[in-house]
Amino acid sequence: MADATIAPPALDIDDLTVCFDTQEGVAVAVDGMSFSVGRQETLGIVGESGCGKSVTALSVLRLVPTPPGRIAGGRVLLDGRDLLALSEAEMRRVRGNAISMIFQDPMTTSAGGSRRIRISSRAGCGSA
Numbered sequence: 001m002a003d004a005t006i007a008p009p010a011l012d013i014d015d016l017t018v019c020f021d022t023q024e025g026v027a028v029a030v031d032g033m034s035f036s037v038g039r040q041e042t043l044g045i046v047g048e049s050g051c052g053k054s055v056t057a058l059s060v061l062r063l064v065p066t067p068p069g070r071i072a073g074g075r076v077l078l079d080g081r082d083l084l085a086l087s088e089a090e091m092r093r094v095r096g097n098a099i100s101m102i103f104q105d106p107m108t109t110s111a112g113g114s115r116r117i118r119i120s121s122r123a124g125c126g127s128a
Contacts, residue, residue, distance in 0.1 A: 008080060009036035011060070011099070016074035018052075018059050021067060029055040029069070057101045062091050 018030040030052045037043045045053045058064050060076050062083060076083040078099055083091065 011037040012077040014075040017072045019072045
């Protein structure tokens with residue numbers, strides 16, 4: 001009998017909402033974004049300029065400028081670890097080691113651009 005165990009996703013984003021406070025009121029930049037990325041999988045986030053690609057990626061890394069921005073809801077799990085619950089010191093250890101963002105030059109990407117997030121193969125394996 002085959003093993004029916006399914007590995008949890010390496011990155012699991014659930015109902016992510018990101019807002020920015022403006023003089024005109026609150027602007028919702030990301031509204032209920034959800035996706036999962038498993039080991040050895042690739043997810044491309046593409047879209048028109050201003051649709052929330054960069055804000056989504058920056059939110060995963062907790063790099064949204066606060067203020068005016070804030071993660072208003074949702075979960076960001078990396079190997080089951082809630083990145084939104086980590087201290088800033090803990091996040092600094094995660095960024096660049098377990099997860100990072102690859103910024104794209106808009107002149108060399110497809111229309112609207114794209115953003116990539118890299119998940120280290122060592123994520124969740126303890127000490128290197």
